[in-house]
Amino acid sequence: MKVLAGGGAAVSGPVLRKLQGFGRLEEADTAALALVEAGTRLVPAGTDLIREGDRPEGMIAVTEGFACRYKLRENGARQIMAYLVPGDVCDLDNGALNRMDHTVGTLSTCRVARIMPETARELRQHPALARGLRKAALIDEATLREWLMNIGRRSAVERLAHLFCELLVRLRAVGLTSGNSYELPITQLDLADTTGMTSVHVNRSLGELKREGLIERKSKRLTLCDPARLAEVAEFRPDYLHREEPFSA
Amino acid sequence: MKVLAGGGAAVSGPVLRKLQGFGRLEEADTAALALVEAGTRLVPAGTDLIREGDRPEGMIAVTEGFACRYKLRENGARQIMAYLVPGDVCDLDNGALNRMDHTVGTLSTCRVARIMPETARELRQHPALARGLRKAALIDEATLREWLMNIGRRSAVERLAHLFCELLVRLRAVGLTSGNSYELPITQLDLADTTGMTSVHVNRSLGELKREGLIERKSKRLTLCDPARLAEVAEFRPDYLHREEPFSA
DNA sequence: CGTCACTTTGAATAAAATCAAGAGTCGTGG
DNA sequence: CCACGACTCTTGATTTTATTCAAAGTGACG
Incomplete structure (x- = not known):
């Protein structure tokens, strides 16, 4: 406290x-x-x-x-x-x-x-x-x-990809991104409770995204190596966030 | 049209x-x-x-x-x-x-x-x-x-049970229930797209609820045979609907 | 009485959860 | 500075849950 x-x-x-x-x-x-x-x-x-x-x-x-x-x-x-x-x-x-x-x-x-x-x-x-x-x-x-859609109708990998794309847009709006990376100060358990999965499954799905060269994570910083492809994987359409800036930097 | x-x-x-x-x-x-x-x-x-x-x-x-x-x-x-x-x-x-x-x-x-x-x-x-x-x-x-919670953190059977409990409360508020039953004029495919499942899986889960004696469905009318037990299965707490009437009739 | 949409069922497959154990990280206090 | 403990992350093996594919069965309705 x-x-x-x-x-x-x-x-x-x-x-x-x-x-x-x-x-x-x-x-x-x-x-x-x-x-x-x-x-x-x-x-x-x-x-x-x-x-x-x-x-x-x-x-x-x-x-x-x-x-x-x-x-x-x-x-x-x-x-x-x-x-x-x-x-x-x-x-x-x-x-x-x-x-x-x-x-x-x-x-x-x-x-x-x-x-x-x-x-x-x-x-x-x-x-x-x-x-x-x-x-x-x-x-x-x-x-x-959008989150309901995410959990209800997307696969584990897609869910995480979508979440990461959303956060890039939202954090960029307040100047908290640098390029295509941002601080993501939460645990895999938190991600699991966000996306309706298990932390074990989150871990494996993150691994898959890394292996595909779509993301990188060192310490608490997340980098979207290929935002365009990540958005495609997630079927991410940022309209619902009502930000005029284009998605990928 | x-x-x-x-x-x-x-x-x-x-x-x-x-x-x-x-x-x-x-x-x-x-x-x-x-x-x-x-x-x-x-x-x-x-x-x-x-x-x-x-x-x-x-x-x-x-x-x-x-x-x-x-x-x-x-x-x-x-x-x-x-x-x-x-x-x-x-x-x-x-x-x-x-x-x-x-x-x-x-x-x-x-x-x-x-x-x-x-x-x-x-x-x-x-x-x-x-x-x-x-x-x-x-x-x-x-x-x-509540729906996000439903899809993210409840099993197939629980999701359906929760949805049916919610509808009982909502429809009762507008006088469209008789006892613990109401018209549910939608298909199992609709239920599937609501709960983030497949229609096949909805069908089997409905079967389970029937076998347990929790619901009955003839034509398009759904009856909650044991609302109290159904609510328990679904962990249904109607507070979020802000209706003062008690849940089970 | 045939058609079309919906429901039901079975078998095979895929996705995700569970269980369990080990390795890494970080802050704390000795 | 190091060691400890509490999380967190990672991985493997197994079981459970849900999807997919396919095919009947049912029922409402023109």
């Missing part, structure tokens, strides 16, 4: 960067966001930020690391429903719904801003921010559908 | 009934809804109502039959992402997003209301309706997450 004061200059906040990708922001908008991103805390891996059954309020923004939405079965099996990567905001103003149907927790060490309900309301006063947050939420929902 | 004029008295519209389940409606609200439900058309099974890539606008309401959201792979594989049962409304006012990322189509013959953008805007003028629609949308999203 490390809790460090969020010091240092907010490094051109990823949330800001992401929302700017949806449309021009005014000075006042960026100022409000900067304020939010200044108030972050470092959270260790494996920490729940809000739990199933809790009453949701405010928002949670991730500025570093990977967090996720997940549910557990009684036997301990976990299904991850979404990744929250830097720039992603989890809007807990669910208005009508007063209970979380899932848990949000960190997969890696994360830098996180917990946004109080009043602050969240203030943010939504800014039309451009409100629009951006709404668009982000709609994209999250489209992503959820 | 049968298109019949939507005659006859709107039979206490399922949309109305569903939204009433979320909170009291004023006279004016119900009147507006009644108007909508009067303008329905009969649509044959297998008809796309709006396609992936189309520009979404207005709303689509289903008052009879089963429709669904789905996507296709290049090889023809289909993944169904959601069911639209009577009372369900598909809000296409996606504001920011200007392309459908999936298709909405009928699984059975359906009675459907296509709601023009202006009409949709009028409906949203009514605060109670707007709230109801918003709540419905949030529940749809929670349902999507």
